[in-house]
Amino acid sequence: MRNLVTFLLLVLVFSHALTMTMGYRDEDEDEDWKPEREWEREREREERGGEEEEDERSGRGEEKFLLQDAKRVVKTEAGDVRVITSVGGRIVDRPMHIGFVSMEPKSLFIPQYIDSNLILFVRRGEARVGCIYKDDLVEKTLKVGDVFRIPAGSVFYLVNTGEGQKLHIICSIDPSESLGLRAFQSFFIGGGSYPTSILAGFGHETLSNAFNVSSDEVEDILNRQQDGPIVYISDSHAPSMWSKFLQLKEQERLQHLKRMVEFQQEPQEQEQKTWSWRKLLNSVFGAEDRKDTRATRRSPDAYNIYKRRPDFKNNYGWSVALDGSDYKPLKHSGIGVYLVNLTAGSMMAPHVNPTATEYGVVLRGSGRIQIVYPNGSSALDAKVKEGDVFWVPRYFAFCQIASRTGSFEFFGFTTSARKNRPQFLVGASSLLRTLPNPELAASFGVSEDRIRNFTDAQSEAVILPTAAAAPPDKTDKYEKKIAAKFEKLPNMVRNFGNDMIMGFD
Known part of the structure; x- marks a missing residue:
């Protein structure tokens, strides 16, 4: 009898624990987006035979697939940085944030390193990027269409070199190596009261001893800069420190950055090094040490996506895709890059990306993005315009349609550096043309002749003419x-x- 009571008590405790566990799991699931919940709601709506939830469902789709919450993380007189963070949930195979950097003419994004890999794409203007590559300073001139990678932890700076023109850069921010504190974390080499240099975290006595200067000199240097992470470098705006920094020769800028980085990374070894704070001050503010004439190592160049021959082109548009075999730095990041241009009223045929999630930014024109849930219901059908950001999960079917008002151009990143090989569902090169007719006809419940006529009616491939499917412009309404x-x-x-x-x- 006692054994029976003990057994019943154990069953009761186990049942209570199971109930509590299921309850907590449901609460956690409510916080994440689960597409199966959407499918369940769709089935319920169909069973009721009404469309009262259509607007609500469409709104949820736009919130999930159109990334509209851009947060400004840097704002100064000389420029700003906005970041759109990736959505959460199990449907995201690899999170990616999208950054937008805007810099006024003759401005500098001061030296820093971040905890995420960056892929830069120059949308407008010209830039000079300097970064540490295998212990040497490498500087590259970037122009419109250039793609360039900055690894996580690599010190870099950006200069707007365009005459009288703003610099606009779109970048992918890969947080796979990040600290997880936020979208990304900057560690500023230079700085003062705003932003604060990483050197400021060490005591003044420590810095004074390490660099062999007085505490007053340390305090003066670390409190001078207060104009923010993006500063002017023209005579009328710039703090003299950054103007003189950029006037130094390449190897001298390298030494300047290395001294600071080496100190903050390995402070315990600095007493054995030959660098001194006074030499640093002399190189930046005074006499120039020109003895170091080492040649910089060969580093990867930028890749101009506009100069690449299209992977596909017809009368209705063209598309380009870069992967790790085209541009080796992409292989190290595991990120792909693409660019698509659709003529007015044309369509990128419905297709599926089997290997990667896709993030896109509209560069020019307007159009529609349509995305489909695995159960065949619409996940998104929304109009997009210049500046809008969208994403498409891996395996989800989707298409892009240009409006009748003009061409539709969009650029973006994929979460794989391998060849994507999209699977097209419509057109001359579609899966429906490849599948055998008897099985395909049986799956649709029609005759072989009818399914053959249906799949063969479209003679174009990949990019299709479809003026009737494009959204009408205002002229049509008038x-x-x-x-x-x-x-x-x-x-x-x-x-x-x-x-x-x-x-x-």
């Missing part, structure tokens, strides 16, 4: 309004108008 009013006129007046039109023809 024409419809005029036609409607014209039809309401008395017959005599309307006939007179038609006669006048025929006379002009």
Whole structure:
């Protein structure tokens, strides 16, 4: 009897624990986006036979697939940085944030390193990027269309070299190596009261001894800069420190950065090093040490995506995709890059990315993005314009449609540096053309002749003409309004108008 009571108590405790566990799991799932919940809601809506949830469901789709919450993380007179963070949940195979850097003419994004890999894409303007590559300073000139990688932990700086032109850069921010504190974490080499240099975390006595200078000199240097992470370097705006820094020769800038980085990374070894704070001050503010003439190591160049021959091109548009075999630095990041241009009224045929999630930024024009859930229901059908950001999960079917008003161009990143090989569902190169007709016909419940005629009707591939599917522009709306009013006129007046039109023809 005692054993039976003990057994029943154990069952009761186990059942209670299981109930609590299921309860906590449900609460956790409510915080993440689960597409299966969307499918369940869709089935419930269909069973009710109503469409009262259509607007609500569409709104949720736009919130998930259109990334609209751009947060400004840097704002100064000389420029700003905005970041759109990746959505959470199990549907994201690899999180990626999208950054937008805007810099005024003759401005500098001061030396720093961050805890994430960056892929830069120059949208407008020209830039000079300097970064540490295998212990040497490498500087590259970047122009419109250039793609360039900055590894996590690598010190770099950006200069807007365009004459009288703003610099606009779009970048992917890969947080796979990040500290997880936020979208990304900057560690500023230079700085003062704003931003604060990483050197400021060490005591003044420590810095004074390590660099062999007085505490007053340390305090003066570490409190001078207060204009923010992006500063002017023109004579009328710039702090003299950054102006003189950029006037130094390449090897001298290298030594300047290495001294600071080496100190903060290995402070216990600095007493054995030959660098001194006074030599640093002399190189930046005074006499220039020109003895170091080592040649910089060969580093990867930028890759201009606009100069690449399109992977696909027809009368309705073209597309380019870069992977690790085209540009080796992408292989190290595991990120791909693509660019698509659709002519007015054309469509990137419905397709699936089997190996990567896709993030896109509209560069020019407007159009529509349509994404489909695995159960065949619409996940997103939304109009997008220049500056909008969207993403498409791996395996989800989708298409892009250009409006009739002009070309539609979008650029983006994929979460794989391998060849993506998208699987097209419609067109001359589609999966439906490849599958055997008997099995395909049986799956749709029609005859082989009918399915063959259906799949062979489209003679174009990849990018298709589809003016009827494109959203009408404002001119079409005005024409419809005029036609409607014209039809309401008395017959005599309307006939007179038609006669006048025929006379002009």
